[in-house]
Amino acid sequence: MEFISQHSVLVASIIKIAVLLLIVMTALAYLSWAERKIIAHIQSRWGPYYVGTHGLLQPLADGLKFLFKEDLTPPGADRLAYMLAPFLAFSFAVTAIALIPFGPPSVRFPFLSDQQAFSVADVGIGLLVVFAITSLGVYGVVLAGWSSNSKYPLLGGLRSSAQMVSYEVSLTMSVVGVVLLAGTLNFNEIILSQQGHWFHFLPRWHVFPQIVGFLCYLIAAIAETNRVPFDLPEGETELVGGFHTEYSSFKFAMFFMAEYGNMITVSCLATILFFGGWLSPFPDRWTWQLYLPGALLVLLGFYCAYDTVTAMRGIARIQLAVVTLLCLGVGILCLLPPVAAVIQGPFWIVTKILLFLFFYIWLRGTLPRFRYDQLMSFGWKLLLPVSLANLLVTAGWLVWGWVGQG
Amino acid sequence: MSIIPVSYYLVLSAVLFGLGVIAFVFKRNIITVFMSIELMLNAVNLAFVAFARAHNQLDGLVFVFFVIVVAAAEAAVGLALVIMIAQNRQSLSVERMNHLKF
């Protein structure tokens, strides 16, 4: 006990890291499930269906498959780099999430003396740190491409490294506008700077004054994560699998998860910077929103129950019943005022993040792919100038123009 | 919480710098020679930051900032040059680039 009280920081951090890692891993797994499912529905297919109800156990199966596949290294590959690449990619992707505050800093651990509950590390310059970490993410791709000692990975690596480096510039630039408005690099402070409403209903989010910046950020972020329509590094049609062509089994899985991790990271950033993070979009006087999360969960539970009794047969019915009970239980738990108060922040930020992820997947289901030169010229000749202009305008607005009381 | 004497940092910086120098003198590949320059710059930066901390002034940090900027510019131009060289004569070895003499 006294050890805990002495090294409260250490203990708290360990606990938070463990929990966060658990959640993120699951999220990653089920993100792949969601992606397949949604795209399937967009393309009017069923998607994963047979492993578990609605293919809910599909990620598990995938994971097992990856684990048991043969992990082969191409001959003449640079072993060190070949080994290193996926780890780098994955670890950087996940590390960034550690800086994301999932709830108000006011929420503390009851017993560990004043330790934030909802962010692993609340760094003064969180935004910069996140960028630092994501900027390192490129190494994974590059090394993978180079070390595979094969033609297509090399090209893929080259492409993606160039793409990431060049889009990182405009990514940063587009965010600076928000930083100017907030006047800080700390996530929580940025979020708090978005408190309040215009005209009593329109949340004072940075997305409204910084709409240009937001669009730039969105595009740059998509490119940064090598997602459609900027997924040239792994453009199957051109260079088989891009930089991870040669990878198999768990290393491949790591790249996979790294990609989703990056998606989550940038979604978190977008949420925090432009959509008020864990702030609720509704005015505080609408007290009923306190019960919103619980209510929604309960509703989900009811839907599952209905599904259970109508659609499902056999083993699936049992699984679904479990899900139903889980939803109802948690939902009812969340309806208790103290709990509800605590989970407000997490609920909102997670909701927003999920919306973003859905947007990602939606894009992938919809848009065709760019050509490489188009990509580059777009990034340098349009995106960067626009974000720079946005930055200038913002700065000028702050210096000379009307300065908001937010 | 005890303190770390600034001299530790300086020693580290000196060691890194020396290693950078040695790298510069020994390495064959022009790119790695470049890298050793960056290494030296980093060592210098460390010394700057350490001193800035020791005297509790910000100027050192500002210098580091400038050093980084210059390093970036230098890398851009230098690597462009490297590419040119590599295209003109199919070699990256510094020893092959001894044509600029009497």
Place this chain on the structure above:
Amino acid sequence: MPILDHLWVILVLPLAGAAINGLLGKRWPQSRVNLVAVGSVTLAFLAVAELVREFWQLPSEQIPFVGNYFTWMVAGPFRVDFTLQVDQLTVVMLLTVAFVGMLIHIYSTGYMAHEGGYYRFFSYLNLFMFFMLTLVMAANLVVMFVGWEGVGLCSYLLIGFWFLKKSAADAGKKAFITTRIGDFGFTVGVLLVFATFQSIDFGTIFQALAANSVSEATLTIICILLFAGAVGKSAQLPLYVWLPDAMEGPTPVSALIHAATMVTAGVYMVARMNPLFSRAPIAMLLVAVVGAVTAFYAATIGLVQTDIKKVLAYSTVSQLGYMFLACGVGSYSAGIFHLMTHAFFKGLLFLAAGSVIHAMGGEQNMMKMGGLAKKTPITFWTMLIATLAIAGIPGFAGFFSKDKILEVTHAGSSGNLVLWFLGVAGAGLTSFYMFRLVFLTFFGEPRYDEHHIHVHESPKNMTIPLVILAVGSIFGGWFAAPHLVGGPDYFDGFLKPVFSSYAPPSMSEAAEAGIAPSPASELLHALTGWPVIVAVVGLLVAWWFYIKNPEAPKRLATSLHGLYTLLLNKYYVDELYRAVIIRPLLWISTNVLWHGVDEGLIDGIVNGSARVARAAGGRLRELQSGNTRSYATWVLIGVVGFTVLLLALFVTGVH
């Protein structure tokens, strides 16, 4: 007083003309070049005329009128302002220079019409006018020196105008170098003046003189030095040799520079510095002797020359001798008087000669002429007038001036019979060779091939100046006419202030005595005086030789062969100079300065340093291995050395 307050205008006009023609004239039509050149000089002349009008109204206490325009240079006590001054002497000179200059400009437009480098010629001519006017208007020695050297430069440029012709180029160089010798003396004189008087302003100098503070020896030295300059510029013995050669230049140049204006600069300078000279009797005597001897000497050479311009050149030399003689005996006004009349008739003579040459298609040898009187009447008559004038036939300009000179030489204070005799003899010779020239040229049978050379009278723009100058040659001397009949000498009276204001008392009343108004017997004496007699004698002898029996000269030449060749070769002076001065100089320059100093010493140093650098480079370039890393190593070594030093210092400093 528009001009008096802006004296510089008179200078700027020709300078502008020179600049415009020199810079833009190359592609201009001759008409426009004429407009600029003649126009500028004419304007200058008008300005001078206006200046004279204003000068007349100037109260005498304001004379000399000095205009200070800007400070040119200041070095410690040595201070030079660009100052111009106007007094009677200046006025006379200005009128003469501007008037003759204008006429000769006009004349040149005809004479040079068919020559290349038209714009260049007129640019030089204008430039010469500028410098000459500077020279005569200068109010201090340095500005005067500027004009002095400037006219020398222009003379050089114009003598060598046809610089493709070797003889012309050489003549130019000869003139330049020869006058340099004199100018050296002049420069030293100027410096000595400053050293003595702490100033180079005429006014200051003269006032200081009036205080009688300076020893006569110093003055003598100064005057001799200055006179050396005059000797060079005015082609007196022994530096006259350049003037005959200067005839290589275009005839208008000979007329303007080498007869009318530039060569008289020496006389003007001596006259300008009269207070100094008046206080240095020895220098005065020197001047007088040099003048008289030159007058006679040059005349003797003139006897046998066959080149029409050469004859005129030597006569110029001898006439200048007369002027110096006048100055030497203390009658500066007489010298200036003769200067003015001489400007008229000698200018006229040259222009007429030029017209003759023009008519003969470039022929200058009188032996190949003859009988031109009918073909070129205007030229003939004008030239005859000029000849009468220079010969000193009563009634013509030359008579008055030359007669005055001889008179003062004879009767003047420092008068001297020897000098007088030389002068008279010279006069006789002058009359002889001038009429010889006229007879050979215009009388007798044509001695040229009439089928090839079509003699024709010159165009208007050449003949009109001739006529004008002829008028000048007749009446130019009549200022002094009343004097002969016992009246005052207006010219002398006009110039008196200049020459008497600062003159030592002894001199001034002596000058009074010299020109004391005398009874009518004076007139008779003057008319029947020796000058007239010798002049007439010379005329008759010339007539007897060249009209009566033309083979007489040859017989004389054969009988007096030695003397004849001596004269023909101008006393071998050129050869003498070549042997005594030029060859040793060349030898020294070649063997000592060139091969010795230049090649041996200077080149040795230069090449040696180069060789040393080369050798060192050869050693050092071994370091330049081209290997980047070795360079880096050198840098590293340097850094290490520096750091070691630094640490050592610190360690010692800390502990």
Place this chain on the structure above:
Amino acid sequence: MSVPFVLFFVCGALAVTGAVLVIAAREPIHSALALVLVMVALAVLYLLLGAPFIAAVQIIVYAGAIMVLFVFVIMLLNAGVEERTDFSAIAKYIGLPLGFVLIFWAAHWLWRSQAAAAIGTSASIPAASSHDLSVELFRQYLFPFEATSILILIAILGALVLARKEQ
């Protein structure tokens, strides 16, 4: 042993190891990775020295941009194993000893110089906030800042001109 000490020694060791690896590695790309390691270690040290902003910049610019550029070029030129020729006598007989002499003398002197040891980097001094840094940068050092911007512009142009294909 407190946390900062541990961190310092760990990161210092990492940095030195990285530097040595930079020399030792035969693959240019390994050298690059080693260098990245050095930089990250240094970034941590900067954090330890209370300069988080510099640390972040170090990572973003150095590790994230410059070194990526290096790696990129290495890949582009496909720089293979560098041949180990016998390096020049100068380097062997002068460079090596002098380098070590430099290192160790400097180290030794720094170690025992009270001048340096006197001022310690105590944690009591608050971390240099990016706000103060920016104030410093944009007030006192505004001109150098602008100058560097010009420098970068020139560098961009130069790189473009150099890398452009001759048409």
